[in-house]
Amino acid sequence: MSELLQKGKAAKQAAKTLGQASTELKNKALQAIADGLSANHTPILAANKQDVERAKAANTSAAILDRLILTEQRIQDMVTGVKQVIELADPLGEIMESYDRPNGIKIDKVRVPLGVIGIIYEARPNVTADAAALCLKTGNCAFLRGSSSALESNKAIVKVVQEALTSVGLPATAVQLLEDTSYETSDQMLQMNQFLDVLIPRGGAGLIEHVVKNATVPVLETGIGNCHVYIDEAAEPTMAVNIALNAKTQRPGVCNAVETLLVHKDWGVESLNKLISALNEQKVKVRACSQTKQTISDLDAADESDWATEYLDLTVALKLVDSVEAAIEHIDQYGSGHSECIVTENEQHARKFLNEVDAAAVYHNVSTRFTDGFEFGFGAEIGISTQKLHARGPMGLKELTSYKYILQGTGQIRS
């Protein structure tokens, strides 16, 4: 039997034990993982060094190298992350609804694990510990398929996790790493419906599209964010500049950063100049529509493709619009359903925007950067869903669960 099938089968078996494990036991396992990561920083760093040297030899870009590299501090951050998960409430067993039917049948809707979650991710090895901890807490088995570039690091981390599981009496197979990182095997994993309940891809647009296109296992689509800030004619100038700047520059490489600023044509030339100066000061390249260039001629010209681009760096597109309706229409056409913001003092415009824009998170006078499980108060995040099925927006522990109906009676039959 291939590694894939063997580990898939083992995960499905372990899911039963894990789904019935007490909160206390799961927390004990998480503590053992945190302790294990702390105690084993030397072998983990040694394994990581192998990955980094291989990546350097392959002329990997500095950005990807940075994601790959582990340090004492980054291992400590993983430990902190795992410990935080211990503190979170266990969502399992919650009675979500409970009612009696006229025929005397009692119906309880009870929160249960999803089962086995396949997680497909790119370079960052910290995802390994992070995903394992979140799955474990929610009674799910984690079936991890990391990047081949991080294979040694991931193996070292999973070894620690599995030893911790064993030490508390839980099956080591509750968290497994697929070591065969060939594309062929990866694609087989996407169709392993007999053992996997859900797939969560975490990474760039290419990875996510590949998973969505090829998976037969249900997918939780995460992450692509072509986000907009619409500055209404009634926007308070300082607030609008601050929000636009924060949404673009506070961390430009992430999915909730803004990519296009839509500005009402009557916001005022002075305000517009202030916005552009502020962006320039922060080294943001502005790609402007032709109407903007009529006012401020020394900007780069945007073309049609800019409206659809997730730059993920210090570049922003800028378009003047005639109305809140035109802003919404632009977002309808180009937005990816992630995070969309209106800055305005006009409550009616705000209400219209919040109601009509179809996105996971819609904002009034707040930076789009808050679309995040921690900022939402979930205490954890496995990703940000941009689909409408199951979960939308930041996914915390609850979003890693399903439910079942328990019906109890006294011999009721259907007539």
Add this chain to the structure above:
Amino acid sequence: MSELLQKGKAAKQAAKTLGQASTELKNKALQAIADGLSANHTPILAANKQDVERAKAANTSAAILDRLILTEQRIQDMVTGVKQVIELADPLGEIMESYDRPNGIKIDKVRVPLGVIGIIYEARPNVTADAAALCLKTGNCAFLRGSSSALESNKAIVKVVQEALTSVGLPATAVQLLEDTSYETSDQMLQMNQFLDVLIPRGGAGLIEHVVKNATVPVLETGIGNCHVYIDEAAEPTMAVNIALNAKTQRPGVCNAVETLLVHKDWGVESLNKLISALNEQKVKVRACSQTKQTISDLDAADESDWATEYLDLTVALKLVDSVEAAIEHIDQYGSGHSECIVTENEQHARKFLNEVDAAAVYHNVSTRFTDGFEFGFGAEIGISTQKLHARGPMGLKELTSYKYILQGTGQIRS
């Protein structure tokens, strides 16, 4: 542009209007549909006659013909179904959660439509009116792909629905029928992610598997039910016989009917004989395991394939098991995660079974036939989900919705 793309695009556009339509307007549309179906029974029956004649000429089986045929009564049942949906509460706009963050941001989690729902279904033309009504009430556009055998009937029904929509000022394209029923076009529909938010296949196992295997649009998997009734050693004999009989015979062709009876070996020969006599009286063929045959030799012998078979007729497999654990293990291996029942007076066994069996609905002393949106009190049903993502078990109006987060602040930026 092909019919598929043109109608897909129109659906996406209509989704915006429909998602913002008031409950009052949607109910007005539903009433107009009900009235239209009543008023147009003659053209609908004439269209249906064409389908039926074509099906007869193609030597279609009596069972499928029965599903295809419309009568005055069946049209009246559709009208009643649509009217029932008017009475149900509109789930949209519900504030599912509302809280303030320490930084002053107010977060509301609000129920919204899914958008455009693709429904792929087999012969029954009544699904056309039914699905249209449920989608409409929940602010979703219905993109219908019915069976080619029911094309004329479906066209006639959709014509009435679209006239009703237009009459109240809603876009006719909120409910559309794909008239090109070629397999090639159908498969393109499964990957039309730009216009469809969700797919719901309704029909036999073959249809559902095909959709799951080929769709890139998220799927709500419905319907396959290999259900079990486990009769524990502590089962009250009369109750156990009644439940087994009801679960098998009350309507054998549906997904929540029982397919295998698991009987504890110590339940008693007398009780077992009573069970088998009762099944025989109702013309149920029993396919028994070798251990049962040692006691009651004149039964047909079951083989391995019987445990995995969804008979959907008056046949049942019967297996003796040594314990509740063995029953759970059998269900783990062969069950389809639909509906599973234990009959017992032993609370500990019941608790174990209800906790450990992984299915949409688990029953104690109740027939599996109750897994149904109406029996659950939802007032409607679009299907029964056997997957764990989004919705599990009967899906009513709420299960046809998603949510979005609305964040309101006073200029908050992230530091």
